[in-house]
Amino acid sequence: MNAYASIANGLRLPSGTFIDGTLKPAINGATFETRNPYSGAVIAVLPACGAADVDAAVAAARRSFEAGVWSGKHPSERKAVLSTFADLIMADLEELAVMEAMDAGKPVADCLSVDVPETANCIRWHGEAQDKLYDQIAPTSPDAVGLIVREPIGVVAAVLPWNFPLLMMAWKIGPALATGNSVVVKPAEQTSLTALCMAELALEAGVPPGVLNVVTGMGPEAGEPLGRHMDVDALTFTGSTDVGRRFLEYSAQSNLKEVCLEMGGKSAAVVLSDATDIARIAEIQANAIFWNMGENCTANSRIIAHKDVYDELVAEMAQQASAWKLGDQLDPETQNGPLVSEEHFAKVSGLVESGKAQGARVVKGGEGAGGMLFRPTVFAEVTAEMEIFQKEIFGPVVGVTRAESDEHAIELANQTQYGLAATLYSKDISKAHRFARKLKAGTVGVNAYSEGEISTPFGGFKASGFGGRDNGIHAHEQYTELKTIWIDLTA
């Protein structure tokens, strides 16, 4: 047994939903199982919360917010607590990484090197940033002072996906807590364990009871009541575009809470005619689509290659796909573990079958590899009408499309409802800059696949995003209200 499997055997697993500083069962006693998608074994049984639990969590958040136990603290005090929170996350690096890997199917090596450290970094970054931000004074006559201040918005709900459970929680609670809000998190039902551990660690670090709550459960039973709650001031979501749309409806039909959505993508890598070192490009693009089993919102699931470089790129991508190592996510050598669930495996398989049926050529992969493992797959001769060109697959599946010219490549890249990210390759930096401007996407990597980093805003154009950005100081806008205080000095 490897070291991580033995950590897995000894893990202390959270057993309740986290409301007002304590783990509790659901009010109606309902539960659901969370499973290891590689072995199929039940890892834990968790509360299946409903509207009454959501009410209790929101009430705890509201009480703590109005009491000022967190919102009223000096920014430097919040910074100190968040810094301790980040330290505690890193102190539990191995346990959190193993728990995340077991629950989500993510390779433990990635959880150790990316997910957990980036989670701690995100909490620390926002804690550090917020006590250096100044409010503004408006230009006025000497008879008045116009203060423009940012205030915490109040009770924030965060509804999370299963592909980066820890990191997406950090992207939401980092800036929300730093700016003084109280938060209710609804993790994805497939991957709730580490969210509960995070809540316990936050409490240990000094985040007061009620300020960070976690309600576990299903989307319609626990997510929808949060979306419709009359006492939630803002809701932030990462997940599918279909569910994102629902949150806009919930808001419109309830209290018009602010909504910020980070949703699906169909990101393209555009390889222009003058791109060189195609082998290197293929290596980067293999990582851009196969990493995290392709379960990544910015996964470059389309490659649009100029006809002059097309054949070489397809051959290199096939080689890359063959080299990818699949297996048990707790084996530190594994590059791709299982897809997150049977339901998701069926979705990915179905889209791959549609690609075959619509005439795309399977160059590599194209099928499962046992259990929930899916072989890294490269399709060639993909055209814009095909489902695999238009639909988010969220699996290790890339389609390569031939472009007749550089302009045609950009046109094809933009032929999607989504606009989350894109990648562009050219050895001419002026041309690359000009073409990067033409790509309708929130993040464009030039000569590298990139999501940016903690200091750069992250979010999408078109059906990929709505209402704000994660990451960077820009994220603080989601969680604060702008207020003008006008002081008349003549009175």
Ligand SMILES: NC(=O)C1=CN([C@@H]2O[C@H](COP(=O)(O)OP(=O)(O)OC[C@H]3O[C@@H](n4cnc5c(N)ncnc54)[C@H](O)[C@@H]3O)[C@@H](O)[C@H]2O)C=CC1
């Ligand atoms: N942008 C991204 O990072 C993500 C995109 N996706 C896309 O979505 C597809 C489906 O994955 P799902 O897990 O089904 O994502 P989803 O969008 O259904 O789930 C995300 C979150 O929304 C909640 N939710 C689901 N239905 C809800 C409802 N009616 N009301 C309120 N909350 C609800 C879920 O419980 C979960 O916490 C994936 O195949 C992928 O294409 C999924 C996860 C993350």
Ligand code: BAL
């Ligand atoms: N890649 C981080 C954001 C996401 O997949 O949802």
